[in-house]
Amino acid sequence: MNKSLKRLATMQRIQVTGLHLFYSKGYYNTSVDDILKELSLSKGAFYYHFDSKEDFFIQIIENLLVRKVYGMLIQPIEGHDHTLTMIADCFEDALETAVHNELDYGFVLSNFINEFNGRNENIMKHLNEILKVWEVNLVSAIQRGKFNGHIDRHVDAEGVALYLMSAYIGIRTLMVETAPAARKYRFMAQLRQYFKSLEVKTTSH
Template sequence: MNQKIKSKETQNLIINSAFELFYKHGYNKTSIPEIIKGTGLSKGAFYHHFNSKKNIGEKVIDLTVRKRVYERMVAPLKNPDDAPVIPLLCDVFIKRIEGYSDLEKDLGCPANNLINEVGYSENSFREMLRDIIDHWQEIMVNLLEQGKIKGEIRKNVDTSATAIFLISAFEGVRGIRKVYNNDKILDEYLIAVKSYIEQLA
């Protein structure tokens, strides 16, 4: 097997293990011995591929967290089929939440978890996490502006503000859900966000 490929595979193995643990226990509570334990690798292997805990934190954010947010929340808003805007927004902000597994509901959003845990204290993390949000907002603004042109969104809607409001409510409720054992909070959010989105028309 090609060495480059083997190396990448090992890195991905470690990155995936790290992501799972960061997601379940948080960044600070996860140790490097714990990360490698699940992989069958050794500490030497870890430090051969990554030079610090911060370093793998960056890799996890760049390769896994960013990708996750992009695929689930950002890409669908790019609207290549030129679908109606309001139903598309409902699809992303309602259907996606309904589709989460119980574990995903319990654990919240990986990006938001990191934002809240290390968003302020870790400089390099902060910038990467901010880029994720910025990109998300930017794509949503494009969609909303497109909706204005098509006459599907009121002209007096502030698209930047609306985008941040929707992102905030979404991330906020995924956080708050973490202290509940049932879907009550998500169900209520769904009702409110639906009515909010529809009022944009």
Template structure:
């Protein structure tokens, strides 16, 4: 039992350090050696748990990126109440919740998509799965809003969902170029204007 706990703790250390280094320096430029140095573990410990950097990368996507999106952008969509208001609050609250570190480094999922989304089919599939889950939850909420008459019926729920995801991911990347949050304030004003157009 103790060995199992030690093994799980070692994996958690590797995943946490890998995520941090991938986020700060990029996936391709982060070597296994750098991850092991940061985690103060041996290369043997790495290969005991992972066959390759690719396998670790896929685990970081499923355990770190997917979790971040699920907790920050999907769970809030399941709230009861006015669907349009929930949409606005989910995106607004998430943007406002990011510390300076996250603003400076952008969205880790978006960084992965831009760097390795077209690099290998396994990465592409894992990242696409996160986007598709997020999109599906947005569509569910939008269509609930349409049934409850808080969102226009003559709009495509799929199109709105894709637009909201794209705008959010885009502003996370753009914010990396700026030293303050003015660009985020402009995004939030634009979001409010867009969502107002969805009212019946």
């Protein structure tokens, strides 16, 4: 194998396992040794590739988290009509993978945000960037919906986006331990109810 390819492959391996463990046990509660034991690698290998545990985690954010969030929550609602339907289906899919695969990485963000909030400014900066991208994308999707005539022109796009993010973060927290499938179902029903109230009132008889 090519040298630079091998380097990337090893880094990737460590990062994937690292994210896995950080997600399930928490960042501060997972030691570098834990990750290395899982991979039968040594300290030397780790610190050859990464400057520190923090640097390591930031690389995980940039390489894995960003893409996961993008693929799961952003890309699916880009460039489509019927914005609200797209968003609802997107949330439905994301929650569905959360039901069946507890380590889906679909929205690890809320866990990490809670863990680093007010504790590690540097890492929070990177996590907030992902949130911001998500928010901006939601806002523009909603504005697109208003422009296309599917969403009432009086709705506050930023408000809706914030509300959607809140609801999603919250339901992900509540789905981890208790009745995920049932909760997902109930949540989605209410979300669609809320969406109805955003639609244009053309049928006001």
